[in-house]
Amino acid sequence: MPPKETPSKEDEDQSSFSRQTRKVRDLFSIPPPVKKLFDRVPIVVYAPNQLPQRAPKPARIPSLYVFSTSHDAAAGKPSFNPSCLKWQTFLNIASVNHRLISSNNHASPTGSLPFLLPAVQSNSPQDALLPVTSNKFVKYASNHGGWVDESPSMRYEAYQSLLDHRIRNAWLYTLYLEPLNFSSVAYPLYVSSTSSNPLVRASIAYQLRLAAETELLKHTSIIDTDDLYSEADKAFEALSSLLGEDSWFFGNDKPALFDASVFAYTQLLLDDSLGWKEKKLCRALRTRDNLVRHRERLLVRYYGG
């Protein structure tokens, strides 16, 4: 494997060692006649080969990889995964034009969805094509002309943690560990889509439930169902009183990332088409009228009803 160019950084050093290594390098560098030969081949270069049929069609807009069905993704419908839905809604709010691609965690650089794949532009540098993970979405949106309202505050963070812990834990429990919901909601969405093989499905279903359980056991030593639900109920109450009679959270005149974060859970818990069987968490949310209306406002505004 002859190196194509000889490195020239250490040339200043005149020690015998470097002289010797230069001799070796000269030995391995390409002699001029061979270089001339290399420059002349290949003699014929044809047009590139066509890509396989499954390859996604090139697009001028970035692609957002989310959990979805291919049909729903094409229609731009809300993802069925809370963190995908949060960022999908955020991009919609920030009016960053994108297309949805139905995917799974294996496709992601971090091991979890969502992520954004920038559109291929002929003049873009190589690293502009690297996937953007969700923690860089806000920056991406503001760099690409999106409307971003950045107002991090103590209050914001406190409420965000309500979502990230209390509501998320209750969500994990109700989706993966309530057997009725797991078989009627999670299984068709997350398991059936992976493979048609019953053994593979059983293995993936087991892994999913185990992952949810370990996630919950990170913070407590036992999973107390009543506690999880009552904590979530309190969190909804707190969010409800935060929203009050406003249209959007924190009294903004336009929705922002926090609205998307709340919507990610409220949309899924209030969507009857998912087929919830054990509706404790749904009921807790349904009693907060202003949160229900908040979800409807976003749904109408960004998902056309």
Next chain:
Amino acid sequence: MAEGVDTGDDLFESLRKQVDPKKLEEKAKAQAEREAAQSAKAAQRLGELIGSNSSLPVTISSIRLIGASHTRRSFLDRIFDPILTANRDKAYTLQEALQEVGSATDKLRRFEIYHPSLSTFVDRPDPTDPNSSPTDIDVYIQARERGRISLKTGTDLGNVEGSAYGNLTWRNILGGAESLNLNASAGTRTRSAYQATFDTPILSDPDKRATVDVLASSTLKPWSSHEEVLKGAGAKYSWATKSGTRHQVGYTGMWRQVTGLAANASPTVRTDAGDSVKSSIIHTWFADRRDHPFLPTRGYYMKTVSEIAGWGPLQGDVAFWKSELETSAAIPIPILGIKGDSGVSLTGGIRGGMLYPLAIGFGSEIKPSRINDRFQLGGPTDVRGFKMSGLGPRDGPDAVGGDIYAAASANLLMPFPRVGKDTPLRLQLFANAGRLLALQDGKKSTSQSFYSTAAQIGDGLPSIAAGFGVVYAHPVARFELNFSLPLALRKGEEGRKGLQFGVGINFL
């Protein structure tokens, strides 16, 4: 002081030892020579004896296998019963009888449960025994069973791949030459692989084998920015035909995961990331009539692989028909002025393959192929002068594979000057070409897309590379070091200008 004495003793000891091995060696040598001479003489005597008695009518009344305590009687009966005279309607001549016994011992040898040195003795039964007839002979076969459990560890080096392995073999488990093989390896490219294989001959025939295996592995595919994790099981049956070709039919169920994508993986690879199950039936057939597996000078080799996946009752997540044909032939080239074999030979090879997508199960929706089912082409062991999977469709940094391919190569092999043709070293001149295409999109039907893609193979020149190099045929693999230049290629295809090193068993 005591220490000093000790070292002195050691010195004497070592001096004595230095002398001893030489003497021992000489002694052993002399003894071996004597033994060899003796056995040669014995063989000659036997030869004469058989020669002069070759048409002597005999009947094999009994065959005794000595030293096979772990082998089942019923298993041996199937080998020896047919050659006992009691089970035949015709008597033997001595020569015929010995031939039959010889082929039976050859079968025994091929089960690989005995040490290969099986010796046969022939004896006449006691004439006073009222049960015996004057033509009766008794055959004794002396066998030594190989260890039933063997453990092997080692390291392997291949094409840009290094690995370490451990292997446990349990031979002759049920006394019928059944074997269980457990293999674990870890390497740079095949990150981990675990395999358990149970293999048994059918009806005591070493040419008919049934195999059941389970495997789990994880392999890096750097040419398409991902890692493939496999878990699966299969069952195979293989047999040899009278003309010496081999068949194998098997079923495989495999859970594949395309995962661990590189940061710059292309959208095509990202689309195929995730799980899929392949449930398929594979038939392999091959005929090898070459005079050497790695450095043939005459003969031909032919292999076909046909696979049907997902169709009808097979189910699974992918459905296709896949066929591959691989041929190579060699002819010696006489050189004027050199008598006999010149050592110069011309070898040529043609390979081709196609993948035709089908509908899964009994459905009607045809799903296009995935990256783990499509073909890859290019590299030091097939189309030389291209990088590993350097041919075919590319999406950014990734070789994403194709559904139809064809490749051909011509190599002129010449012995090294002065070294001679009997060494496993050759100089080679080569030219090879290949084409790898994905099924065209936007056609009305799959068959239309298939035919128009197949026709496209002939568009323009194929991707071509030529060069020269050195070939070394080691007993376990062939090594090549070539200087190559790509002459024609498609934009994006990765040629290899300059030196390329290849290790493999099966070269184009």
